[in-house]
Amino acid sequence: MTLHQNLIAGEWVGGDGVANINPSNTNDVVGEYARASADDARAAIAAAKAAFPAWSRSGILERHAILRKAADEILARKDELGKLLSREEGKTLAEGIGETVRASQIFDFFAGECLRLVGEVLPSARPNIGVEITREPVGVVGIITPWNFPIAIPAWKIAPALCYGNTIVFKPAELVPGSSWAIVDILHRAGLPKGVLNLVMGKGSVVGQAMLDSPDVHAITFTGSTGTGKRVAMASVEHNRKYQLEMGGKNPFVVLDDADLSVAVEAAVNSAFFSTGQRCTASSRIIVTEGIHDRFVAAMGERIQGLVVDDALKAGTQIGPVVDESQLNQDTDYIAIGTQEGAKLAFGGALLTRDTPGFYLQPALFTEATNQMRISREEIFGPVAAVIRVKDYEEALTVANDTPFGLSSGIATTSLKHATHFKRNAEAGMVMVNLPTAGVDFHVPFGGRKGSSHGSREQGRYAAEFYTTVKTAYTLA
Ligand code: NDP
Numbered sequence: 001m002t003l004h005q006n007l008i009a010g011e012w013v014g015g016d017g018v019a020n021i022n023p024s025n026t027n028d029v030v031g032e033y034a035r036a037s038a039d040d041a042r043a044a045i046a047a048a049k050a051a052f053p054a055w056s057r058s059g060i061l062e063r064h065a066i067l068r069k070a071a072d073e074i075l076a077r078k079d080e081l082g083k084l085l086s087r088e089e090g091k092t093l094a095e096g097i098g099e100t101v102r103a104s105q106i107f108d109f110f111a112g113e114c115l116r117l118v119g120e121v122l123p124s125a126r127p128n129i130g131v132e133i134t135r136e137p138v139g140v141v142g143i144i145t146p147w148n149f150p151i152a153i154p155a156w157k158i159a160p161a162l163c164y165g166n167t168i169v170f171k172p173a174e175l176v177p178g179s180s181w182a183i184v185d186i187l188h189r190a191g192l193p194k195g196v197l198n199l200v201m202g203k204g205s206v207v208g209q210a211m212l213d214s215p216d217v218h219a220i221t222f223t224g225s226t227g228t229g230k231r232v233a234m235a236s237v238e239h240n241r242k243y244q245l246e247m248g249g250k251n252p253f254v255v256l257d258d259a260d261l262s263v264a265v266e267a268a269v270n271s272a273f274f275s276t277g278q279r280c281t282a283s284s285r286i287i288v289t290e291g292i293h294d295r296f297v298a299a300m301g302e303r304i305q306g307l308v309v310d311d312a313l314k315a316g317t318q319i320g321p322v323v324d325e326s327q328l329n330q331d332t333d334y335i336a337i338g339t340q341e342g343a344k345l346a347f348g349g350a351l352l353t354r355d356t357p358g359f360y361l362q363p364a365l366f367t368e369a370t371n372q373m374r375i376s377r378e379e380i381f382g383p384v385a386a387v388i389r390v391k392d393y394e395e396a397l398t399v400a401n402d403t404p405f406g407l408s409s410g411i412a413t414t415s416l417k418h419a420t421h422f423k424r425n426a427e428a429g430m431v432m433v434n435l436p437t438a439g440v441d442f443h444v445p446f447g448g449r450k451g452s453s454h455g456s457r458e459q460g461r462y463a464a465e466f467y468t469t470v471k472t473a474y475t476l477a
Contacts, residue, residue: 004181005034009047010194023090023321024311025356033177036202041210044198048140048167051195056137056165064114069190071107086312088178090320103155110159128477135468137165139218142211146224148278150179160463177201244455248379249407251437252400253283256413257291264412265299270436272385273363281408281438284385301347322359331382338375344368401427407448410437
């Protein structure tokens with residue numbers, strides 16, 4: 001089997017291979033991917049540092065052309081790359097192709113942004129002096145990504161980093177190196193100069209840690225768990241570097257008595273279970289007012305029992321497998337914890353057997369949960385959700401905001417008054433009305449508050465805030 005190597009200073013370099021396993025069928029090896037060492041990471045950082053002066057001054061047409069080419073190739077290969085993604089991560093083929101198209105759109109967007117770099121010219125407070133405000137690249141950017149969006153998250157970090165003239169050391173999650181390798185290969189062939197984009201696949205504790213420890217990494221953008229995020233933060237403070245964290249969520253979805261029942265159920269099922277619940281924007285706390293509670297739970301149960309859980313690549317599959325054994329154990333542990341805490345496992349939660357050996361779990365819905373239970377406070381990151389019964393809108397809002405996280409927050413209601421009040425008062429970076437808590441656009445800001453995020457927003461024009469540093473220049477006329 002071909003070994004997919006790391007890219008350091010424009011050269012593909014070897015290392016021991018690690019098998020990339022398909023969670024729908026553990027007999028299926030997606031490919032062999034080289035595992036970088038800490039020395040490889042340091043070589044990649046040195047290469048990115050050496051490439052920075054020239055790339056930071058490269059012409060906008062050169063950057064535009066490379067990002068554009070990448071967008072075009074990703075789109076042209078969407079079926080093949082979408083299949084690779086579904087094979088390595090376990091989300092359905094439709095979701096895998098959709099995410100691949102999203103990556104193409106992101107490269108396309110930032111190809112355009114290269115041509116729209118702007119600054120400001122202002123008069124000084126003093127006479128005969130002009131002031132220019134410009135944005136410059138930050139330097140070497142470290143990119144560390146999680147396994148749940150193997151192509152979209154790398155795309156939304158790599159594209160703006162290149163667009164604004166930074167060089168990159170990129171460490172994807174070890175579980176899903178395939179999609180990352182593919183986009184690095186595409187960008188390399190699209191004409192990126194040596195050292196501008198370096199790929200170091202491998203263990204977070206080795207490769208990621210070497211990035212955190214290096215004074216030559218000037219900014220780190222990280223998406224993943226809260227625990228690792230804190231390590232990134234502490235190491236970054238030590239080096240006085242810029243950092244951006246997107247971490248967990250415990251996103252609420254409120255259903256009010258006046259909601260359209262079918263809209264509420266579709267949004268809740270999507271929020272809780274699609275992509276196997278493995279989205280930071282997934283909702284695992286469904287907060288329902290008492291007038292609609294029983295009808296809502298009954299309709300959810302019907303919908304859940306009809307969901308097709310199977311091999312991600314099979315036609316008709318709606319929910320793929322859990323990503324690996326350790327995540328599956330975490331999900332089933334939380335199902336046990338919820339039951340011990342006194343919540344009622346109303347639907348699902350059983351391990352499933354399919355034609356191929358994989359990590360199949362029936363989506364699980366608890367009822368009679370409280371917001372104090374661990375299943376309501378800790379991120380599970382699987383297809384496990386809990387319904388919390390509340391009296392009215394006011395209590396629903398209080399419960400929705402009673403969480404250490406603040407990424408996304410949703411409501412199902414036909415009341416303009418409640419929708420408007422919720423949009424203003426939900427303590428979250430993103431608010432959804434009559435829509436799932438997950439499912440965001442690529443051209444507008446993405447991110448949260450409280451324990452979910454740190455630093456400026458990702459995506460859209462707001463990405464410039466992280467990938468550039470502002471310079472204020474004064475000139476005597
Ligand atoms: P982890 O934090 O375990 O991993 C994220 C990345 O950090 C991986 O590439 C990992 O490497 C790396 N890493 C691990 N240890 C270190 C270290 N010491 N130094 C540097 N890097 C390190 O999270 P998961 O990938 O397991 O993703 C699941 C979690 O991520 C969930 O909690 C979820 O909520 C959150 N998440 C948040 C999102 C958001 O936008 N808010 C989006 C997606 C996920 P390795 O490959 O070795 O694991």
